[in-house]
Amino acid sequence: MRHLALLALIAATPASAGVPEALDEVILPGFAGFAEAATALSVAASADCTPESLRAPWNAAFDAWTQIGDIRIGPSETGALGVAFWPDVRGFTPRTLGNLIKTEAEVGTDPAAYAEVSIAGRGLFALERMFYDADFSGYEADSYSCTLVQTMTAELAAQAGALDAGWEGFSKVLLSAGEEGNTLYLSEGEAMDVLYTQALSGLEFSDVARLGNPLGSFERPRPTRAEAWRSERSLRNVLLTADASVALAHAVGGMPLPVTDAALDRLHELAERVSDPSFQDIEDPSARLRVEIVQQQVNAIGEAIKGELGAALGLTAGFNSQDGD
Structure with missing residues (x-):
């Protein structure tokens, strides 16, 4: 209940x-x-x-x-x-x-x-x-x-x-977005935009922080900056948060998102090639490349959501509170 x-x-x-x-x-x-x-x-x-x-x-x-x-x-x-x-x-x-x-x-x-x-x-x-x-x-x-x-x-x-x-x-x-007395969301479209932004924000955070932080640069990778690396959850968190982003995009749009779904499926396929789920081996060029490919696919999911959902409904992504991390 x-x-x-x-x-x-x-x-x-x-x-x-x-x-x-x-x-x-x-x-x-x-x-x-x-x-x-x-x-x-x-x-x-x-x-x-x-x-x-x-x-x-x-x-x-x-x-x-x-x-x-x-x-x-x-x-x-x-x-x-x-x-x-x-x-x-x-x-x-x-x-x-x-x-x-x-x-x-x-x-x-x-x-x-x-x-x-x-x-x-x-x-x-x-x-x-x-x-x-x-x-x-x-x-x-x-x-x-x-x-x-x-x-x-x-x-x-x-x-x-x-x-x-x-x-x-x-x-x-x-x-109650757009209704009298709601000073936070002045229109129904603003509520949709903010939820659309949240669907994208997890993917952006994975790109910049969950994957970008440990990857660092080719000359200076930083594996111990991976999220939850001690518990070997680093890759799992990337996948689960991507799943959650796509689920929210589907709920917001209420429409088929075949390109987005295909991009998510591809992410899971590429993740199976990652040799260490905690990213602790990325000093090895081959291991690093596999994680970089995962990072590229996370970005591809975001672009798919923008193309299928954002463009179709005229939604605009705004600021999210993780942008500064």
Whole structure:
């Protein structure tokens, strides 16, 4: 029965085609799914805090996040930062965690208080350090680090729940675009444009950051700047976020997108040729080339969406909050 009241509002609201579908088919189920997965991770941590026990539910939570993590409007514009603080080129996350563990800070035992900790010490990437980084993952079940992990997972579940609830409210703003009193979206077309922008933004972020950061330059590749490389999720995140972008494009457009679908299928085919899913072998020219080809195909999906969806509906991509990363 979840979202029943909102679905009734969708049916009764004369919103532009695509906005209700994007909310009902992609965005709202995505945030609800992430909240469910984050809660499951927290419950698992309360029973067994060790990395070996929590890697599977952590990966499930990360998978759920990829479905909506690149949407950065409404409550997600700032709320996503505490869930996924990355890139961390200055190493704030290990320093924050290291200081907490060294001092056995009391804040690490209280999920409510932990919400005030720097975003570098919170969310999925901080937990990746605790589960996969040898400098942090060797803790015992009765240690401060164990309690810290339980606190971190509980706080992540709280963040996920807050985002889910926030989107329940913000969805009404999107649905009422152009109506009197809506000062954020002055026309139905503006709501469509912003959702179209979100469909493209994940692909752009994958191009520039998820793939561009580790590729660096031919003379100076930077494999340890790959997203979630310790857990070997780097390639998986590229694929899942591409899937999510195309799903949102379909929901926004409500029309066949055969070129886009073919480009996505081709991305998955090319990804099978990548020899290391964490991109740690890209100093080898052959391995680098395979990742560069994946990057080119991510761009091809974006161009297909622009050509099939943007051109057909007259949509215009605007600024997204990840442009500065």
